[in-house]
Amino acid sequence: MAATILHACGWIEQTPLGVFVRESQYGFLVLVAIHIAGLALSAGTVVWFDLRLLGVSMRGVPAPAVYRQLMPWFFAGFLVMFVSGGTLLSGFATAAYGNAYFRVKVSALLLAGVNALVYHLVTARRVARMDGAATLPWPARAAGLLSIAAWTIVILAGRMISYTLYSH
Amino acid sequence: MTSFFARIEASGIATTISQSVPLNGVLSGLHLVGLTLLVGSVLVSSLRLFGVVLPHEPVAEVTRAARRGIVLGLAISVASGLLLLSPRISRASANYIFQLKMLLLCAAAAFHFAIYRNAARGTGRTWLPPWVAGTLGLMLWSAVVLAGAAFILIE
Numbered sequence: 532m533a534a535t536i537l538h539a540c541g542w543i544e545q546t547p548l549g550v551f552v553r554e555s556q557y558g559f560l561v562l563v564a565i566h567i568a569g570l571a572l573s574a575g576t577v578v579w580f581d582l583r584l585l586g587v588s589m590r591g592v593p594a595p596a597v598y599r600q601l602m603p604w605f606f607a608g609f610l611v612m613f614v615s616g617g618t619l620l621s622g623f624a625t626a627a628y629g630n631a632y633f634r635v636k637v638s639a640l641l642l643a644g645v646n647a648l649v650y651h652l653v654t655a656r657r658v659a660r661m662d663g664a665a666t667l668p669w670p671a672r673a674a675g676l677l678s679i680a681a682w683t684i685v686i687l688a689g690r691m692i693s694y695t696l697y698s699h
Numbered sequence: 700m701t702s703f704f705a706r707i708e709a710s711g712i713a714t715t716i717s718q719s720v721p722l723n724g725v726l727s728g729l730h731l732v733g734l735t736l737l738v739g740s741v742l743v744s745s746l747r748l749f750g751v752v753l754p755h756e757p758v759a760e761v762t763r764a765a766r767r768g769i770v771l772g773l774a775i776s777v778a779s780g781l782l783l784l785s786p787r788i789s790r791a792s793a794n795y796i797f798q799l800k801m802l803l804l805c806a807a808a809a810f811h812f813a814i815y816r817n818a819a820r821g822t823g824r825t826w827l828p829p830w831v832a833g834t835l836g837l838m839l840w841s842a843v844v845l846a847g848a849a850f851i852l853i854e
Contacts, residue, residue, distance in 0.1 A: 557852065560851060560852045561852070563851070564848035564851065564852065567731065567734075567848070568844070568848070570731075570735065571731075571734055571735045571738040571739070571844070572738065572739075572742070574735045574739070575735045575736065575737075575738040575739020575740070575742060576739050576742060576743065578735075578736065578739055579739060579740075579743050579764075579765070579768075582764060587764060588763070588764030588765070589753075589756075589760060589761055589764070590760075591756070591757075591760045592753060592756050592760060592761065596753065596756075597753070600752040600753050601743070601752065604742065604746075604752075683732060686728055686731050686732050686735060687725070687728035687729075687732070688728075689728070689731075690724055690725075690727040690728035690730075690731055691721075691724040691725075691728065693724070693727070694720050694721075694723060694724040694727070695720070695724070
C-alpha cells in the first residue's frame with residue numbers, strides 16, 4: 532500500500548504541474564499566498580458559525596440562518612484552498628507523504644469534514660426544531676468546539692509544513 | 700532607531716527565536732491564526748454592513764462578537780508578528796513593502812477604532828453611511844493582507 536502511494540507521489544511530481552511548482556521562481560510563493568488567503572476566508576467564516584453553535588456570538592439569530600448566509604463564503608474559500616493546496620502538493624508529494632505535520636493537517640481536515648457531516652446528518656435536524664433558541668443542545672456545541680479545534684490544528688500544522696518540507 | 704533595532708536583534712528572545720525552527724513555525728502559525736480570525740471577523744461584520752449577509756437581523760446582533768474578534772485577531776497577529784520579526788527587524792524595516800504593510804496596518808487600525816467600530820455598533824452615531832464604513836474597512840484590511848503576502852514574496 533505504502534509503496535503504491537509513494538509510486539503515485541513520484542508520478543505526480545514528474546507531471547508538468549509538479550515540475551512547475553518546484554522550479555518556478557515565484558509560482559510557488561504565489562500559490563502559498565493564494566492558499567493562505569483561501570484558508571483565511573474558509574476558516575475565518577466557518578468560525579462564526581461555530582461560535583454561534585457555542586452560543587458565543589449572534590445568539591439572537593437562528594443557527595440555520597447563520598449557516599445559510601455564511602456557508603457560500605466558506606465554500607468559496609475552501610475551493611481556493613483545496614485547489615491551491617493540491618497544486619502545491621504536486622511539487623512535493625513524496626516528501627509530504629512522509630511529513631508528520633502534513634499527516635496531522637490532513638487528519639485535522641478529515642476530522643473537520645466528519646464533524647460537519649455528523650452535524651448535518653444528525654444534529655442539524657434537532658437544532659432546526661428548536662426555532663432559534665439562543666442556547667443549543669450539547670451535540671451542537673460540541674460540533675462547534677470540535678470544528679474550531681480542527682481548523683486551528685489545520686492552520687498550525689500547515690505552517691509547520693512550510694518550515695519542515697519545502698526547500699524554497 | 701538603528702541601535703534600537705540592533706538591541707532587539709541582540710536580545711535573548713530574538714536569539715532564541717532565530718535558532719529555533721519549531722518556534723518560528725509555532726509563531727508563524729499563531730500569526731496565521733490571528734490573521735484568520737481578523738479576516739473572518741472583518742468579512743462577516745462588513746458583509747452585514749453592506750446588507751449582504753443576514754440583512755434582516757440587527758447590525759449590532761451580528762457584529763458584536765465580530766468587533767471583539769477583530770481586536771483579538773489583531774492582537775494575536777501583531778504580537779506573534781513582532782516576535783517573528785525580532786531576529787531580522789533591521790532588514791525588514793528597510794524593506795519598502797514592509798513599510799507599506801505597517802503604514803496600511805496603522806491606517807486600518809486607526810480607521811477601525813475611529814470610525815468602523817461605531818458604524819458596526821449599528822447605533823447610527825457615525826458620519827459615514829454603514830456600507831461605506833464596511834467597504835473602507837474591508838478594503839484597508841485586504842490591503843494589509845496583500846502587502847503581507849507581497850512582503851513574503853519580495854523578502
